[in-house]
Amino acid sequence: MPLKGELAVFLVTLLVVNTIAESPYRFFEWNVTYGTIWPLGLPQKGILINGQFPGPDIHSVTNDNVIINVFNNLDEDFLISWNGIQNRRNSFEDGVWGTTCPIPPGKNFTYILQVKDQIGSFYYFPSTAFHKASGGFGGFRILSRPGIPVPFDEPAGDFTVLIGDWYKSNHTYLKSILDRNHKLPFVDALHINGIGPQGPNRTSFTVDQGKTYRLRISNVGLEHSLNFRIEGHKMKLVEVEGTHTMQETYSSLDVHVGQSYSVLITADQTPKDYYIVVSNRFSSILLTTTGVLHYSNSNQEFTGPPPGGPTIEIGWSLTQARSIR
Structure with missing residues (x-):
């Protein structure tokens, strides 16, 4: 009987430790639309994410689970690739034609990326239909966890x-x-x-x-x-x-x-x-x-x-x- 009690305490402790140790989640919701952009001083039809050109930066910390729900409000399929992101356990969501299906018009897809053991500077971009020529790209930074040093002082x-x-x-x-x-x-x-x-x-x-x-x-x-x-x-x-x-x-x-x-x-x-x-x-x-x-x-x-x-x-x-x- 004492063994059962010790086992119960062990299981509860294990559950608490796993819950505490689980990496944080960061949630993003993106609305992809056409809009007017002015990169060369003249109006052009561009691709906006949440009304922005370029798209919003993603700020994350190494080991974070990054959840990005993308709504495609274009009149054609749309697919985002995460340049340099390793996508631990979800390599099929790398946003490359053949491993990830494009998002049909009027539909959404939720990318689930874990930026496991990565620190550095990356970016995302649309990978089909030459959409990159009209926008849809943005920065993706992965910061070091607190207490894990990088080989230079924190910049201002x-x-x-x-x-x-x-x-x-x-x-x-x-x-x-x-x-x-x-x-x-x-x-x-x-x-x-x-x-x-x-x-x-x-x-x-x-x-x-x-x-x-x-x-x-x-x-x-x-x-x-x-x-x-x-x-x-x-x-x-x-x-x-x-x-x-x-x-x-x-x-x-x-x-x-x-x-x-x-x-x-x-x-x-x-x-x-x-x-x-x-x-x-x-x-x-x-x-x-x-x-x-x-x-x-x-x-x-x-x-x-x-x-x-x-x-x-x-x-x-x-x-x-x-x-x-």
Whole structure:
């Protein structure tokens, strides 16, 4: 009889421990619609998530269970892929055609992802029907659990920076070109967080002098490798898609399609506005777009042209790749 009592106590204790130890759940509800967007200063038909372009950031902590209920209010199937997320136990929900079925118009699907043993910078994007050319993408960050250190001090701020190439035409027209086995035309522009060179306002990040900030840079574009740089500031690379690096310092970085980098920058310059520059690589046609690194104690705008970067030099990019690996 005493053995039964001890067994009961053990089972209750086990239940309590498992309940306490269970990883947290984070719930998101997304409404996917068409809407008007203005990345190049002209109205375009874009894809919005909860009315936003780019879509909302997902903030999570390693081992979290991330539950995302997606309602498709487009007039065509829609599917989201989670770039770099391992999807523990649910790899069939990676959002790739063939393993995950698209969401039919007027229907919803609940993605259940566990970000098990991952820390870093990622993004999501629509993976079918060339929807990515019209939006539907956003940042996905996974933070370390409290008490588990990362190899750098906590920054004063943490910014998502989505860069990419962009067309004036929407996904429907571009897909029709590809469906006829024709090559796409050259892209019209580049963007930073959905704002291109003719956009209504530049993308801007405000920093306090003397403090260090983390930028999570993802190339969410369609075709082009892009170079990213900040006037007058060095960038310390600390993470690439969930892997902490050797922390080399760069004046500019090539970010290829699908890649995500984390860099640390310190606002250690004279307080004013500095150019953030994105330009394409390996092309005879050079495109550039700019954003703003704004010091909070600045009242001085840009002076002079934005700093140049590498253009067609392949060796430069290979040297960078070797230093990262």
